[in-house]
Amino acid sequence: MATHATPRWETFSHGADIGVRGFGPTREQAFEAAALALTGVITDPAQVRPSQRVEIACAGADEELLLYAWLNALITQMALRGMLFSRFEVSIAADALTGAAWGEPIDVARHRPAVEAKGATFTELRVRPGADGEWVAQCVIDV
Template sequence: MKMRKWEHYEHTADIGIRGYGRTLEEAFENVAIALFDVMVDVEKVEPKEVREIEVSGEDLYALLYNFLEELLILHDTEGLVFSDFEVKIEKTKEGYRLKAKAYGESLDYGKHEPKEEVKAITYHDMKIEQLEDGTWIVQLVPDL
């Protein structure tokens, strides 16, 4: 059975994003794809450029927040949209460190079909958990 990678879920006036993965890293990668699919049609985003990101957090929630916030900053400052990610997470004395490569290109309104604007990442409805079958779920509701 093919595992679902990500989805949007209804949440009052907002859109929740949820990523699934066989590993925590894969779930982080997929929730980042879900984030950009709120903004544009990620299927149309080509991996022409790569950006390297490094963030840390005292726990996994702070790590997720800082990771997605960094992606939003790249979107806002450089006009980039991303469709693929490679994430590595390691435990440190202070908490966690995440190193990622984000693949994408400059936003093209005609090509990428912009949808919602994400104003900020939030801790709203944030959840990071591993199910009994080993699947990881990572979710939150960004501020639109």
């Protein structure tokens, strides 16, 4: 089975809403890739300049609740700061995540944001390594 050396992301369909899925050689990189997918729900991440750094810290009783907390922390920061993010860094120790997100203020003319993320949900919420050791981190986003 092929091993993917680099993180990647995709979105997937869910009824009225949309799912985000990150892949990576480590759990942390899968979380970072899922965050990029979250930006992909709203706009093209390539259009977002990683010029400002925002610190993020959150906790979750298990890996899946930690992904839920991470994506929701990003949604909260996007809303509070009026920003979009395109680069992420995650460290996980036990049930705590510390990390950072780099981005810039929303520029409606340039980013053409399609939709606002209301919240990450428990639906299709999964964090697990695949048979080839590649980690997958995913859930549906309510938009």
